[in-house]
Amino acid sequence: MAIPKHIAIIMDGNGRWAKAQGKKRTEGHKEGVKNVRSIAIYANSLGVKCLTLYAFSTENWKRPIEEVDYLMSLPKVFFHAYLKELMEKNIKVTMIGDINRIPDEARKIFLDAIAKTSKNTGMILNFALNYGSRDEIVKACMAFAKDYKAGLVDTLTEESFNDYLMTAGLPDIDLLIRTSGEERISNFLLYQLAYSELIFRPEAWPDFNKQSLDACLEEFEHRSRRFGGL
Numbered sequence: 216m217a218i219p220k221h222i223a224i225i226m227d228g229n230g231r232w233a234k235a236q237g238k239k240r241t242e243g244h245k246e247g248v249k250n251v252r253s254i255a256i257y258a259n260s261l262g263v264k265c266l267t268l269y270a271f272s273t274e275n276w277k278r279p280i281e282e283v284d285y286l287m288s289l290p291k292v293f294f295h296a297y298l299k300e301l302m303e304k305n306i307k308v309t310m311i312g313d314i315n316r317i318p319d320e321a322r323k324i325f326l327d328a329i330a331k332t333s334k335n336t337g338m339i340l341n342f343a344l345n346y347g348s349r350d351e352i353v354k355a356c357m358a359f360a361k362d363y364k365a366g367l368v369d370t371l372t373e374e375s376f377n378d379y380l381m382t383a384g385l386p387d388i389d390l391l392i393r394t395s396g397e398e399r400i401s402n403f404l405l406y407q408l409a410y411s412e413l414i415f416r417p418e419a420w421p422d423f424n425k426q427s428l429d430a431c432l433e434e435f436e437h438r439s440r441r442f443g444g445l
């Protein structure tokens with residue numbers, strides 16, 4: 216089986232999952248957190264090098280205040296429950312996104328998990344938090360302009376532009392998965408997804424299980440075989 220080096224997932228459909236079960240949206244998010252653990256552990260066991268998870272977009276701030284507050288409590292819930300296991304499995308936590316606009320407590324929790332796992336050499340579990348791709352590209356352009364003006368660089372290439380993005384140093388994304396039936400990229404990793412396979416799955420994120428990931432990997436293998444055979 217051809218295992219993608221870098222998989223990115225848009226974890227959509229927690230609210231819809233909850234509604235379908237007659238539960239509150241927050242219960243969908245709670246279930247979504249458990250699934251982050253399960254899919255991360257499974258991806259690591261398969262030999263995936265990097266898993267990027269889109270947990271919160273800049274647009275999510277427009278949700279009702281109670282829901283945003285609940286979302287902000289999830290890093291604590293997640294790392295309190297699973298940081299020990301992530302350490303045991305040698306998983307390294309990183310993040311991309313505008314960390315400055317994240318509430319203090321959530322930021323502290325993430326920075327602590329990032330610091331504690333920084334020496335781990337297994338899979339990179341990369342959280343996209345308060346991330347927007349256009350924002351990232353504009354910031355990269357500004358950073359380049361600064362370096363150019365300072366005389367540190369005199370040219371820009373597709374390759375060197377990568378170094379200005381928040382994903383600098385991570386392998387190229389081989390596979391993007393979006394759950395819950397929507398077939399859009401929604402301002403996620405626009406530059407990085409140029410050559411990625413895109414797979415849209417019908418199930419809501421809490422229902423996306425190991426079998427779902429297996430099905431995606433099988434589809435990925437079919438597509439890369441076809442591509443390789445040309």
Ligand code: V0D
Nearest residue numbers: 226247248270271286289290293317321344
């Ligand atoms: C669980 C997606 C937002 C499904 C939605 C890892 C997975 C809900 C955040 C978040 C999670 C919290 C603080 C912050 C930025 C983003 C989040 C986790 C899980 C824990 F500053 N959603 N979300 N964090 N899920």
